[in-house]
Amino acid sequence: PAIQEIVKEVTAKYPAEDLITRRDVVSGEISQHLTTRLAKYDLIVNDINIVNFKFSEAFNQSIEAKQVAQQQALKAENDLRRIEIEAKQKIAQAQAEAESLRLKKQEVTPELVQLKQIEVQEKALEKWNGVLPSVTGGATPFVDIQSLTK
Incomplete structure (x- = not known):
């Protein structure tokens, strides 16, 4: 006893x-x-x-349920941390892209735009086989004839 x-x-x-x-x-x-x-x-x-x-079966089940709940809580905390980190990464990436666009915008001048237009037109002329298209899809002509005649 x-x-x-x-x-x-x-x-x-x-x-x-x-x-x-x-x-x-x-x-x-x-x-x-x-x-x-x-x-x-x-x-x-x-x-x-x-x-x-x-222990009684009911008590064993309650211990197991408690352990499962703790594991789920830990998983939820880890998921939350992962989501927060991913959100911070997306914000940092968006800020970097915005800064990149801001810097590129500073470099763009009317002369640069005009130069790019001329380069595009030259490439189009190099590829052109001399035949005008029979159907056009928009209001802008394939080749700007007015700029060539000036």
Whole structure:
């Protein structure tokens, strides 16, 4: 009876999860109490081994549910961190693109635009086989004839 009493007394101090994870501490405390209690009967306690704790099925399920909930919470936190990092990356990329466009805009002058138009027209003339298209798709002619005649 002394053994049962001490085991119940010591295990009642710990939450069920701690009984499993801190088994060595629990067994040390049980051993200490038993040694003290049984010494008056000239009994010596050499060692205490806790082989297994048995809990009710409902309690086991609640422990498992708690572990699952903790894992899901950790996953949600990690997902949130990942989303925040991805958002920061997108913002940084957008800022870099905006800065790039701003710098390019500073370089654009009316003369540069005119030069690019001339280059495009020259390429078109190089590819042109001398035959005018029979159908056009818009209001802009294939070759700006007015600019060539000036």
